[in-house]
Amino acid sequence: MSSKKISRKDIAKMSLRDFLRASREPYMRLASYLKPYRGRFLLGMLCGALFGVANGGLVFLIRKVVPLIFPDDGSHTLKFPAWMHLAPITPGHATLTQVILVSATIPALMLVRGVFSYSNAYCMLWVSQHVLDDIRQSLFRHLLSQSLEFFNRAKSGELVQTVFNQTRVAQQALTQIAGDLVKQPIAIISGLVALFATDARFTLFAFTVFPLCLIPVLVIGKKVRSAGAKEEEEAGQLMVVMQEAFAGVRVVKTHAREEYESERFNKANLEMLKFAMRWRKAQELVTPAVETVASLGIIAALIYAYRFHLDYGRFTALNAGLVLLYDPAKTLGRVNILMQKCLAATTKVFVLIDRPPAINDAPNAKPLAVSQGGIRFQDITFTYPTKDSIRPAVQGLSIEVPPGTTCALVGATGAGKSTLFWLLQRLYEPSAGRIFIDGQNIDSVTQSSLREHIAMVNQDTFLFHDTIAANIRYGRLDATQAEIEEAARRAHIHDFIISRENGYQTVIGDRGCQLSGGQQQRLCIARAFLKDAPILLLDEATSALDSETEKYIQEDLEKLARGRTVLAIAHRLSTIQRADQIVVLENGEIKEVGTHAELFAKSGYYRRLYDLQFNRHHGGEVPLAELAGVGVDVTAP
Numbered sequence: 246m247s248s249k250k251i252s253r254k255d256i257a258k259m260s261l262r263d264f265l266r267a268s269r270e271p272y273m274r275l276a277s278y279l280k281p282y283r284g285r286f287l288l289g290m291l292c293g294a295l296f297g298v299a300n301g302g303l304v305f306l307i308r309k310v311v312p313l314i315f316p317d318d319g320s321h322t323l324k325f326p327a328w329m330h331l332a333p334i335t336p337g338h339a340t341l342t343q344v345i346l347v348s349a350t351i352p353a354l355m356l357v358r359g360v361f362s363y364s365n366a367y368c369m370l371w372v373s374q375h376v377l378d379d380i381r382q383s384l385f386r387h388l389l390s391q392s393l394e395f396f397n398r399a400k401s402g403e404l405v406q407t408v409f410n411q412t413r414v415a416q417q418a419l420t421q422i423a424g425d426l427v428k429q430p431i432a433i434i435s436g437l438v439a440l441f442a443t444d445a446r447f448t449l450f451a452f453t454v455f456p457l458c459l460i461p462v463l464v465i466g467k468k469v470r471s472a473g474a475k476e477e478e479e480a481g482q483l484m485v486v487m488q489e490a491f492a493g494v495r496v497v498k499t500h501a502r503e504e505y506e507s508e509r510f511n512k513a514n515l516e517m518l519k520f521a522m523r524w525r526k527a528q529e530l531v532t533p534a535v536e537t538v539a540s541l542g543i544i545a546a547l548i549y550a551y552r553f554h555l556d557y558g559r560f561t562a563l564n565a566g567l568v569l570l571y572d573p574a575k576t577l578g579r580v581n582i583l584m585q586k587c588l589a590a591t592t593k594v595f596v597l598i599d600r601p602p603a604i605n606d607a608p609n610a611k612p613l614a615v616s617q618g619g620i621r622f623q624d625i626t627f628t629y630p631t632k633d634s635i636r637p638a639v640q641g642l643s644i645e646v647p648p649g650t651t652c653a654l655v656g657a658t659g660a661g662k663s664t665l666f667w668l669l670q671r672l673y674e675p676s677a678g679r680i681f682i683d684g685q686n687i688d689s690v691t692q693s694s695l696r697e698h699i700a701m702v703n704q705d706t707f708l709f710h711d712t713i714a715a716n717i718r719y720g721r722l723d724a725t726q727a728e729i730e731e732a733a734r735r736a737h738i739h740d741f742i743i744s745r746e747n748g749y750q751t752v753i754g755d756r757g758c759q760l761s762g763g764q765q766q767r768l769c770i771a772r773a774f775l776k777d778a779p780i781l782l783l784d785e786a787t788s789a790l791d792s793e794t795e796k797y798i799q800e801d802l803e804k805l806a807r808g809r810t811v812l813a814i815a816h817r818l819s820t821i822q823r824a825d826q827i828v829v830l831e832n833g834e835i836k837e838v839g840t841h842a843e844l845f846a847k848s849g850y851y852r853r854l855y856d857l858q859f860n861r862h863h864g865g866e867v868p869l870a871e872l873a874g875v876g877v878d879v880t881a882p
């Protein structure tokens with residue numbers, strides 16, 4: 246089933262009937278989430294219905310009890326069923342005990358009605374929280390299954406808003422509306438039955454006014470549709486601003502842009518406030534408008550009582566009935582408004598849930614079986630699926646990396662080196678060509694098994710706001726503490742960890758911000774040691790670490806690379822010199838392939854890179870990227 250996206254403009258233009266028709270599909274989808282909880286949901290509905298019936302019962306009861314106190318209103322002796330063994334009560338001659346006993350039935354029925362109301366609310370809340378949990382989970386899981394391309398385009402703040410907030414609004418739609426649509430109409434019907442049974446003519450007379458009460462609901466309802474949807478949209482924008490400011494707080498601070506960010510936040514906040522106010526104002530207007538129109542009914546009732554000499558007991562019961570009808574009628578009026586707001590949220594949630602992931606496992610996909618770890622790129626061409634991609638990031642590229650060897654990728658910035666990493670992990674699909682690992686086409690194996698066999702250490706380390714142990718364990722979730730410590734030892738970070746007061750249980754802050762750059766990289770290396778994958782993707786750091794740390798990390802990486810098939814984006818000549826094969830890339834195509842000695846002897850592009858380094862620096866190692874990327878035209882003869 247798919248959800249067609251309905252724009253705000255469409256919603257604003259729709260008539261109520263069209264709107265209800267369009268909104269049926271998301272509600273049917275929502276209702277399908279109720280299936281596992283239908284027992285409790287139905288119980289909640291039943292309690293709601295019994296609450297409604299109790300409403301009418303109260304009118305009957307008042308009608309019976311009040312005349313006992315007022316003897317001259319023409320009512321008859323109150324007789325009880327024989328099995329109750331109670332003496333009849335004659336109006337005006339009831340004893341105090343009898344009055345107390347009979348009057349006590351009103352609070353007793355109120356209590357029963359209250360229990361039904363509470364049980365209804367409790368069941369609906371319970372069901373709604375579980376439904377919310379399920380919708381959130383399936384949405385979150387589904388979002389994570391989307392390709393990298395999806396996340397490149399999506400604003401993470403908006404995603405957070407949809408997963409957290411829109412699902413909540415959708416859940417309210419389901420339970421509050423489903424609950425009220427049964428409870429309130431039954432309360433109204435039972436109230437009406439009691440009113441008609443008490444005095445049909447009075448009820449008809451009073452209800453000449455009732456249809457008028459619907460007018461404000463319909464008029465105002467139309468106005469709030471767009472405001473409700475727009476408020477949700479603006480809330481998404483607010484989340485985007487917040488998320489970016491917090492995630493990029495270092496950039497914000499180092500540029501002293503706190504004021505600027507506050508302004509952005511303020512602007513988004515005011516926009517949201519504008520629509521929130523519009524929505525709330527309309528919602529709040531419904532009640533007084535309905536009440537004002539309904540008060541006209543009082544005139545009708547009083548005229549009727551005067552004209553037809555209504556007795557006091559009957560008059561009290563009828564008025565109680567009208568009062569008891571008011572709340573359900575008001576709630577039903579609000580349900581209409583709530584439905585309008587919920588539709589936008591529900592549609593948004595299902596549009597995301599229905600979005601198929603760009604990359605799926607083949608129907609008969611098997612787990613990848615790696616015996617040696619040989620990699621082969623065969624005639625690969627790939628263009629990023631963005632509107633402004635004018636040329637392929639990688640074109641007609643073939644590379645063979647024999648098992649257990651290291652292949653260094655060299656080239657200027659934007660040459661396509663990282664793209665090869667993403668393609669090998671099947672985070673993007675090439676438009677032409679195939680990639681094999683140990684002879685198995687990677688699109689014929691499961692994505693999870695493929696990624697289990699590949700470890701990646703890159704310069705853009707990401708650590709979670711969690712303990713050191715948990716961050717290392719991310720490499721292999723079933724690792725024991727001893728294995729985690731062993732990995733940390735091999736990455737030369739164990740001593741540092743145990744020197745901390747809480748050792749492996751030290752929490753390292755957002756993105757590991759309480760650690761230095763070198764420590765963060767070592768944790769990532771430890772993670773890769775723990776993963777122990779046969780294929781290693783290595784993106785060497787270009788960021789300035791002090792030379793000693795750099796040297797140690799280089800040693801750690803060499804140790805990590807031993808016995809594995811390595812594809813390395815090499816920024817250091819020492820790595821390149823040791824590589825079994827160097828692939829020099831330019832604009833997504835292979836320029837040269839060979840060992841360091843072969844390429845050096847060729848006097849080509851690679852030789853220029855090399856010479857440039859030594860001519861400028863007279864020895865000492867500097868990152869190749871510095872030459873290839875930043876301001877140095879390595880292609881110049």
Ligand SMILES: Nc1ncnc2c1ncn2[C@@H]1O[C@H](COP(=O)(O)OP(=O)(O)OP(=O)(O)O)[C@@H](O)[C@H]1O
Pocket residue numbers: 397629630631634638656657658659660661662663664665874
């Ligand atoms: N997500 C993306 N969407 C669109 N184009 C992209 C995307 N990522 C990279 N590109 C483009 O693809 C080309 C190759 O990029 P890639 O990241 O592979 O280069 P690189 O050689 O790794 O560069 P660097 O050394 O600077 O990291 C570049 O022109 C880049 O602009």
